[in-house]
Amino acid sequence: MILVGGRTLEGPMNLRIDGTRIAAMAPDLTPVPGEAVFSAHGRLLLPGLVDAHTHSNDHLLRSMGQDLPLELWSLRTSAARIGRSAHEVYVGALLGCIEYLQHGITTVLDHLKLDPMSEEGFAAAARAYADAGIRGIVAPILQDLPLAATVPVTPGPNAFARRSPLPAAEQLAMTDAFVARWGGAVGPSAPHRCSDALLAGCADLARRRGVPLQLHVLETRLQRDTAARPTLERLEALGCLGPSTSLVHAVWLARGDVERIAASGASVVHCPLANAKLGSGLAPIVALVENGVNVALGTDSAACGDAHDLWTAMRFALLSPRSALPHHRWLGAAAGWRMATEAGARALGVGGAGRLAVGAPADIVLLDLDRPAFVPLTDPVAQLVFAAGPAAVREVFAGGRLVLKDGWPTGFDAKALLTEAAQLGARRLALNRPWLESAWELAAQLEHRLGSDGGG
Numbered sequence: 001m002i003l004v005g006g007r008t009l010e011g012p013m014n015l016r017i018d019g020t021r022i023a024a025m026a027p028d029l030t031p032v033p034g035e036a037v038f039s040a041h042g043r044l045l046l047p048g049l050v051d052a053h054t055h056s057n058d059h060l061l062r063s064m065g066q067d068l069p070l071e072l073w074s075l076r077t078s079a080a081r082i083g084r085s086a087h088e089v090y091v092g093a094l095l096g097c098i099e100y101l102q103h104g105i106t107t108v109l110d111h112l113k114l115d116p117m118s119e120e121g122f123a124a125a126a127r128a129y130a131d132a133g134i135r136g137i138v139a140p141i142l143q144d145l146p147l148a149a150t151v152p153v154t155p156g157p158n159a160f161a162r163r164s165p166l167p168a169a170e171q172l173a174m175t176d177a178f179v180a181r182w183g184g185a186v187g188p189s190a191p192h193r194c195s196d197a198l199l200a201g202c203a204d205l206a207r208r209r210g211v212p213l214q215l216h217v218l219e220t221r222l223q224r225d226t227a228a229r230p231t232l233e234r235l236e237a238l239g240c241l242g243p244s245t246s247l248v249h250a251v252w253l254a255r256g257d258v259e260r261i262a263a264s265g266a267s268v269v270h271c272p273l274a275n276a277k278l279g280s281g282l283a284p285i286v287a288l289v290e291n292g293v294n295v296a297l298g299t300d301s302a303a304c305g306d307a308h309d310l311w312t313a314m315r316f317a318l319l320s321p322r323s324a325l326p327h328h329r330w331l332g333a334a335a336g337w338r339m340a341t342e343a344g345a346r347a348l349g350v351g352g353a354g355r356l357a358v359g360a361p362a363d364i365v366l367l368d369l370d371r372p373a374f375v376p377l378t379d380p381v382a383q384l385v386f387a388a389g390p391a392a393v394r395e396v397f398a399g400g401r402l403v404l405k406d407g408w409p410t411g412f413d414a415k416a417l418l419t420e421a422a423q424l425g426a427r428r429l430a431l432n433r434p435w436l437e438s439a440w441e442l443a444a445q446l447e448h449r450l451g452s453d454g455g456g
């Protein structure tokens with residue numbers, strides 16, 4: 001058992017960690033014989049943050065494909081991911097863990113795209129999270145439609161466009177085997193990249209295994225405009241909308257979709273920085289929240305995010321809608337903090353996480369209060385959300401284990417990992433140059449379509 005003494009947002013507080021859970025909380029707890037004491041004097045004790053949508057496959061592609069809308073960005077990055085070994089997947093995932101921990105993030109959903117799909121690769125990512133001590137929920141990405149069915153390009157002889165995905169049944173069987181062994185989630189890429197059979201199969205698999213279902217939905221205007229039928233109606237008809245579903249992006253919703261999502265109990269994962277950077281638009285989160293939808297936050301890909309900075313995402317999510325709304329409809333600091341913690345845990349079905357309470361997982365972030373952001377301490381929640389940032393994160397416990405100390409992970413050699421990640425990232429880009437060139441040959445066709453439609 002460990003006794004951690006400090007203060008929470010509510011005031012002075014001691015927490016007792018027993019195994020992986022918080023066993024007791026009170027301002028006047030005293031150590032019992034044999035109990036370790038972790039002095040958190042001058043620290044603010046917070047629940048671990050939840051990044052409800054990331055892609056570890058892009059940690060080795062950070063900041064690749066600048067200043068492009070999603071469809072062109074995707075041509076730049078997809079070709080760079082082809083052919084990775086399980087070890088590359090492991091190193092990429094562990095690289096992300098350094099950043100998550102330094103930002104106080106203890107739970108992530110890793111919407112993991114492997115090309116080709118490989119159970120060994122998915123397991124490698126899950127191993128990385130276990131080694132770092134993070135709750136990493138790996139959601140294998142499934143998609144069974146060829147590129148030309150998902151964006152308006154004519155493949156011709158283009159090698160990248162002519163690649164064909166594995167049959168839906170094979171993808172589902174591989175995901176089922178992974179989830180049976182590792183838990184995780186089911187992650188169809190997006191409605192416009194999946195057949196009806198695959199989407200229905202994913203929903204069925206998630207239900208059968210009792211795991212979350214997560215997918216990108218209506219990220220760009222092109223996706224809305226090229227859908228053969230209204231996307232949310234289609235998802236509902238295929239059994240993909242329910243309390244265990246999280247819809248990522250939800251930027252280009254149709255009339256009635258907000259109410260449809262609210263009625264289903266599904267969550268929305270808002271990724272405001274990636275959406276803004278790719279020029280996709282912004283999800284109507286104020287309307288979603290007002291209608292009772294659970295809205296969580298995600299940092300999305302390191303190649304379009306570009307950092308896994310949930311703190312900046314939280315601020316931007318709160319502030320970006322304000323100028324278009326009367327002030328009584330603004331979301332305040334507490335709503336932002338909830339999105340980054342409890343709402344994320346709920347979206348991912350992680351019971352009890354995202355808050356400090358007896359019985360909750362012992363995921364505890366310790367922030368340095370001895371900083372101008374907290375002095376004088378007049379409104380702790382507002383100062384936490386609008387003034388502090390990841391630089392104040394000093395220590396992190398996850399599942400009762402001290403996983404970040406003095407700003408660095410304790411579970412692995414982060415400095416050595418950085419060196420290896422740099423080497424592997426550069427090597428893969430060199431190896432995949434022919435694929436990158438082939439993919440980029442398609443850009444002119446897409447540019448034309450995006451230009452004539454006014455963008456994605």
Ligand SMILES: [Zn+2]
Pocket residue numbers: 053054055111216248300301
């Ligand atoms: Zn994404």
